[in-house]
Amino acid sequence: MKFSEIVESLSPDLLRVEEAIDENFRSDVVLIPDVSGHLSGSGGKRIRPMLLLLSSRACGYAGPRMITHSVIVEYIHTATLLHDDVVDGAEVRRGNPSANSKWGNEASVLVGDFLFSRSFSMMAKDGSAEILRTMSDACTLLSEGEVLQLVNMFNTRITEEEYLDVIYRKTAALIASSCRVGALLGEASPSVVEAMHQFGVQVGYAFQLVDDALDYMGEEGRTGKEVGKDLREGNITMPLLRICTLATPAEFERLNQVIVNSNAVAPEDFSDVLELMEKYEAIPYTLDRARSYVEAAKSALSILPDSTHVDSLRAIADYIVERDY
């Protein structure tokens, strides 16, 4: 099954999600709909809502609450993007000017807070204590992951284990919670809830690792992202971490030099980094790691009865390593 086919099959659900996204960030306060709408209308892939919808359907629930909770995960994700862009000083997001470059850091911080708060208001209204626990714990992990990423900037000695912990909190926890919430909506048994959660964790790892690889592979026009953004922001992601680990002392010194001055990476610096990635096969290594996570994700699903929804979940996992943006 192709990704476009999954999107197609989910399109009635996704349409309702889009409507509810627009509906719920309405506020009588100007700026809030503008900033929220700017990001939400700028072509996110809606991976988290898709996983939530499919997890819910795979566990036998297809009612209105899956729309509400899809909106909630997307709001939380959008809030973190708004805050991320402030933290990173990003000027571009998905090929468009970032909200902070358009309305200022102030608006991005505050509208992010609004989306967080609105998400919790929506959850409180929904009334499931277990979903609330799941999502608030995910948000705590998420903010810890962001702080961890911040304190590890320029840290060329970060280990793979430490980096995977950053990814777990920063990316995998929210994706896992999206899947878990779907299972909870379907009132699945504890073992199925746990399996869906595990599926999400593994998909989350894979998703971030592929993002890491794409950052050194993409062309700006295609991904809507600047190439080498992670390096310029001083973020040591898997491909860079890999070459830092394998580099000779001289290479390591050169890498440190580039990374410490990463706010002004010259083209020749960037080529040197890419050359080392080539030499140590850092990109294939990163993608291979992602593929193992995808396999683990798919086997977590074996506990569920076969259905087109479970097939779609598997296909999304595959898509994650095959995508080129």
Next chain:
Amino acid sequence: MKFSEIVESLSPDLLRVEEAIDENFRSDVVLIPDVSGHLSGSGGKRIRPMLLLLSSRACGYAGPRMITHSVIVEYIHTATLLHDDVVDGAEVRRGNPSANSKWGNEASVLVGDFLFSRSFSMMAKDGSAEILRTMSDACTLLSEGEVLQLVNMFNTRITEEEYLDVIYRKTAALIASSCRVGALLGEASPSVVEAMHQFGVQVGYAFQLVDDALDYMGEEGRTGKEVGKDLREGNITMPLLRICTLATPAEFERLNQVIVNSNAVAPEDFSDVLELMEKYEAIPYTLDRARSYVEAAKSALSILPDSTHVDSLRAIADYIVERDY
């Protein structure tokens, strides 16, 4: 009853709150305890926890949940201070370097997010759907209030009604929720819950108006705040709004000139503003408004049976307009 006597009588509760504040922002992620501890240890007045504790005791509950929820309101308040200081580019908070000037805007944004998330995790664990609704709605209002304040920067034509709406969302909503949560913990009747909420709303208005006045009255050493900070940040608060409303066309033009260039207010500009405030009695007007809110707050309490806790709530309301920092 003096404020110091109330603090004294609440000191066993407040001690437990302080311990729980330190306990709950523990994280294995470095920086989080540092940034959280910096602000929480820098001498906040703990008005919100005090109101929650007294509301709870006044409604007959004195168990451990009032400690938990006191921590939660203080965390949410602290998170907004962290984000506020980023938005305002503040360098000083309570006489100490602000967290953003010490650790950077990035850390302040992310640790604020952590405290928000942790608060909701604690609420989810506590399990009261009604408290969650109360607090998440308060947070939504709060973020709307902050955005409203942002979009009204330099707006010398803001009306008193519009400004009071900003205050309601930005300050009164969270204070009202602190009181409401206390009443909910005491399983008070709906009319008592509503009365406690109203008490908090009125106290919240008064609290902010007094803050507004103090900003033009204080000496830096005493308040720990810079004098005229609101003006320099382009925030039109009640005293400034008042003179904008009453000014002659020539005075209004002069005010606009100062406010538009408020990032560089010269001493003579500031004296001109203070002179107009003197002429139009803007500070006494602001404090009078605050006093009316305090009276309204106290009469909302008449529904409750007399007790030392209710007396303390009245005394806190009085203290709010009498304080000089």
